[in-house]
Amino acid sequence: MDLKAQNISKRFYRKAGESNYFYAVRETDLELPSGALSVLMGRSGSGKTTLLSMLSGLLSPDTGTVTADGRDLYSMDDRKLSAFRAARISVMPQGRAVLDTLSAWENVFLNARIAGVRDESLVPRALELMERFGIPDLKEALPKELSGGELRRVMLCRSLLLSPEVLMCDEPTGDLDDQNTALVLDSLRDYAHQGHTVLLVTHEADAVSYADRLLQMDAGRISTPDPV
Ligand SMILES: Nc1ncnc2c1ncn2[C@@H]1O[C@H](COP(=O)(O)OP(=O)(O)O)[C@@H](O)[C@H]1O
Numbered sequence: 001m002d003l004k005a006q007n008i009s010k011r012f013y014r015k016a017g018e019s020n021y022f023y024a025v026r027e028t029d030l031e032l033p034s035g036a037l038s039v040l041m042g043r044s045g046s047g048k049t050t051l052l053s054m055l056s057g058l059l060s061p062d063t064g065t066v067t068a069d070g071r072d073l074y075s076m077d078d079r080k081l082s083a084f085r086a087a088r089i090s091v092m093p094q095g096r097a098v099l100d101t102l103s104a105w106e107n108v109f110l111n112a113r114i115a116g117v118r119d120e121s122l123v124p125r126a127l128e129l130m131e132r133f134g135i136p137d138l139k140e141a142l143p144k145e146l147s148g149g150e151l152r153r154v155m156l157c158r159s160l161l162l163s164p165e166v167l168m169c170d171e172p173t174g175d176l177d178d179q180n181t182a183l184v185l186d187s188l189r190d191y192a193h194q195g196h197t198v199l200l201v202t203h204e205a206d207a208v209s210y211a212d213r214l215l216q217m218d219a220g221r222i223s224t225p226d227p228v
């Protein structure tokens with residue numbers, strides 16, 4: 001699925017300061033093709049998460065449109081958009097997004113449960129994913145018993161479980177060591193090359209060499225850096 005953003009922007013209100021509105025994302029055009037790993041780099045506060053949220057149907061832009069295979073996401077009503085997102089767009093959020101009372105295994109299935117998907121084939125797929133990311137022994141563990149890096153990998157298994165057409169990961173390697181960072185970046189690139197649309201958002205330079213398309217974000221604006 002190709003995702004296309006045209007002229008999207010987002011302003012936020014900030015209480016302090018002279019002017020109360022500021023642009024987190026300035027008017028931006030962007031296309032995310034399937035079959036490619038797009039990497040969006042930029043320092044903290046440059047607007048990456050805001051842009052990802054708009055692209056994934058989570059945050060309505062102030063201007064412009066986001067279309068997925070030609071369908072305008074924000075002209076759908078809430079129910080339609082939720083159903084569309086659940087089936088086709090998966091987001092791995094920045095930060096810690098697990099339910100503390102559920103085991104790692106249950107957390108891997110959380111989004112599928114919420115989407116009402118009860119497919120037998122998800123069990124072997126979940127096992128395979130946990131194996132691939134080196135956490136097969138942590139199925140019964142509770143989040144409080146897991147390290148930041150292990151939690152991150154649980155979240156990644158969850159994002160991949162339903163084999164979404166579009167996968168967007170916000171700082172997925174923030175608390176991983178070098179070896180696991182390479183494993184995750186490799187997996188995301190593989191997933192893209194299987195024909196999916198993958199966006200990786202990061203402030204870390206490790207990802208550059210994995211990118212099929214590299215985008216740089218600076219103070220709410222996107223640029224394409226010159227090839228090195
Ligand atoms: N809901 C919000 N309300 C007000 N300001 C916000 C909100 N979300 C993000 N911001 C601000 O917008 C800017 C961009 O944030 P963000 O998109 O999270 O950047 P990044 O992901 O690149 O670190 C930051 O200055 C941040 O403080």
Ligand SMILES: [Mg+2]
Nearest residue numbers: 048049094170
């Ligand atoms: Mg962010």
